[in-house]
Amino acid sequence: xxxxxxxxxxKSLQHKKFRRDAGLFLVEGHKSIIEFADSPxxxxxVYHIPxxxxxxxxxxxxxxxxxxxxTDLEKISSLKTPQDVVAQIxxxxxxxxxxxxxxxxxxxxxxxxxxxxxxxxxxxxxxWFGVERIICSEDTVDVxxxxxxxxxxxxxxxxxxxxxxxxxxxxxxxxPVFGALLSGNNIYNTDFGxxxxxxxxxxGNGIRPETEKLITRxxxxxxxxxxxxxxxxxxxxxxxxxxxxxxxx
Amino acid sequence: xxxxxxxxxxKSLQHKKFRRDAGLFLVEGHKSIIEFADSPxxxxxVYHIPxxxxxxxxxxxxxxxxxxxxTDLEKISSLKTPQDVVAQIxxxxxxxxxxxxxxxxxxxxxxxxxxxxxxxxxxxxxxWFGVERIICSEDTVDVxxxxxxxxxxxxxxxxxxxxxxxxxxxxxxxxPVFGALLSGNNIYNTDFGxxxxxxxxxxGNGIRPETEKLITRxxxxxxxxxxxxxxxxxxxxxxxxxxxxxxxx
Numbered sequence: 001x002x003x004x005x006x007x008x009x010x011k012s013l014q015h016k017k018f019r020r021d022a023g024l025f026l027v028e029g030h031k032s033i034i035e036f037a038d039s040p041x042x043x044x045x046v047y048h049i050p051x052x053x054x055x056x057x058x059x060x061x062x063x064x065x066x067x068x069x070x071t072d073l074e075k076i077s078s079l080k081t082p083q084d085v086v087a088q089i090x091x092x093x094x095x096x097x098x099x100x101x102x103x104x105x106x107x108x109x110x111x112x113x114x115x116x117x118x119x120x121x122x123x124x125x126x127x128w129f130g131v132e133r134i135i136c137s138e139d140t141v142d143v144x145x146x147x148x149x150x151x152x153x154x155x156x157x158x159x160x161x162x163x164x165x166x167x168x169x170x171x172x173x174x175x176p177v178f179g180a181l182l183s184g185n186n187i188y189n190t191d192f193g194x195x196x197x198x199x200x201x202x203x204g205n206g207i208r209p210e211t212e213k214l215i216t217r218x219x220x221x222x223x224x225x226x227x228x229x230x231x232x233x234x235x236x237x238x239x240x241x242x243x244x245x246x247x248x249x
Numbered sequence: 250x251x252x253x254x255x256x257x258x259x260k261s262l263q264h265k266k267f268r269r270d271a272g273l274f275l276v277e278g279h280k281s282i283i284e285f286a287d288s289p290x291x292x293x294x295v296y297h298i299p300x301x302x303x304x305x306x307x308x309x310x311x312x313x314x315x316x317x318x319x320t321d322l323e324k325i326s327s328l329k330t331p332q333d334v335v336a337q338i339x340x341x342x343x344x345x346x347x348x349x350x351x352x353x354x355x356x357x358x359x360x361x362x363x364x365x366x367x368x369x370x371x372x373x374x375x376x377w378f379g380v381e382r383i384i385c386s387e388d389t390v391d392v393x394x395x396x397x398x399x400x401x402x403x404x405x406x407x408x409x410x411x412x413x414x415x416x417x418x419x420x421x422x423x424x425p426v427f428g429a430l431l432s433g434n435n436i437y438n439t440d441f442g443x444x445x446x447x448x449x450x451x452x453g454n455g456i457r458p459e460t461e462k463l464i465t466r467x468x469x470x471x472x473x474x475x476x477x478x479x480x481x482x483x484x485x486x487x488x489x490x491x492x493x494x495x496x497x498x
Contacts, residue, residue, distance in 0.1 A: 117366065125476075127474045128476040129473050129474055130474035153476070153477070154476075154477070155475075158475055188497055189498055222497040223379075225375070225379035225407070226404075228403070229402075231482075233480075234482065237486055238486060241490065245437045248471040249435065
């Protein structure tokens with residue numbers, strides 16, 4: 001059974017400020033928890049209801065297991081239909097991102113993506129295509145937001161997400177910055193080479209003018225129909241696919 | 250000012266049964282309404298709050314304009330933050346889908362897609378890539394669901410969506426049925442030819458076994474990383490992109 005203060009702490013983790021203060025976030029559902037258990041993330045406690053068999057998680061013995069009531073689970077869950085198990089996980093302090101880590105590969109850069117569902121889907125896409133790092137402007141939605149974690153379907157356990165002053169980073173990297181713009185080189189004719197940053201913008205406003213200036217290779221997804229735009233996660237997937245297609249053929 | 254029974258009717262359109270009984274659905278926001286006004290859909294009434302200038306909609310004179318209070322707008326809207334204008338539109342009765350209409354082009358087929366956000370995004374993708382028709386199994390989410398309409402961002406005005414016994418259709422069309430499966434031909438090496446149906450499955454369960462049997466060309470999106478799967482809208486976009494890339498180059 002959970003105390004009232006424990007429940008309050010766990011509930012508070014739905015808000016960014018409290019997550020950052022406590023250095024903790026929640027992951028719901030056994031499928032996602034298994035991915036985090038098999039990752040550099042450190043699981044502190046796993047809360048589960050009596051009917052859940054915690055053996056399916058294959059946890060190391062260091063992790064606290066705590067059986068809770070269905071009522072308590074409903075209180076701490078951010079889901080309409082809670083799953084049987086929730087893990088309390090430490091927010092990691094990755095070593096600062098060095099330019100060397102970006103060399104010889106492709107990383108994503110997000111300029112103000114706001115929708116948690118889009119962010120989670122982008123993490124899942126990165127994981128599918130083997131993109132290891134996502135670099136976000138400070139105002140991009142928090143990656144430990146419960147809806148982001150949920151939408152990433154466990155992929156967050158493998159993809160590293162950094163928040164930084166994006167302009168400073170883009171202007172100092174010595175590699176191409178590919179930006180999704182309306183008037184750029186046709187993506188289907190673009191040779192992406194062997195390294196670079198793929199810059200995507202906010203859902204409504206696109207890439208900020210001051211960030212746009214730092215694009216060295218503007219790229220456009222041509223359209224055959226009439227839709228005004230593509231969703232940012234869809235555009236990200238099309239970029240990742242084009243970059244990977246030679247290697248994946 | 251709206252009467253109580255008018256408000257109840259408009260609110261009831263959030264539910265499929267009442268939409269189908271009344272033959273009506275709602276579209277919110279001036280951007281989407283402009284797309285429907287410029288389409289074969291028939292707008293019956295436009296409800297707007299006093300501060301909204303209905304001239305931006307460029308409506309024909311046949312359409313009823315009805316000024317309502319902000320309170321009434323909040324009652325009939327399905328959005329947390331309602332926009333200033335809502336249109337009541339007739340659900341069209343498209344002529345039955347003939348095989349001739351599918352000839353020489355690509356159409357999408359959806360086997361039990363459930364999430365309204367995914368459905369709306371798929372409609373927007375179809376519109377971007379010039380795919381004119383989406384054929385759905387009877388249990389696919391209703392296309393006039395407010396969340397689908399919202400997520401389609403006006404593209405629903407241009408893409409025709411049909412509900413039918415999908416198995417019967419797939420077994421009678423005389424063209425390739427491409428299905429997204431885990432063990433198929435590499436999508437990056439697939440020659441899609443000039444016509445066909447692209448079959449996508451349910452979010453959790455994929456394509457039903459009995460529908461899967463009707464696939465004539467299994468196709469796989471290869472992965473470089475470790476994500477277990479891709480979101481159905483993302484997979485749809487990658488298929489549409491591969492089919493279009495030759496023409497769009």
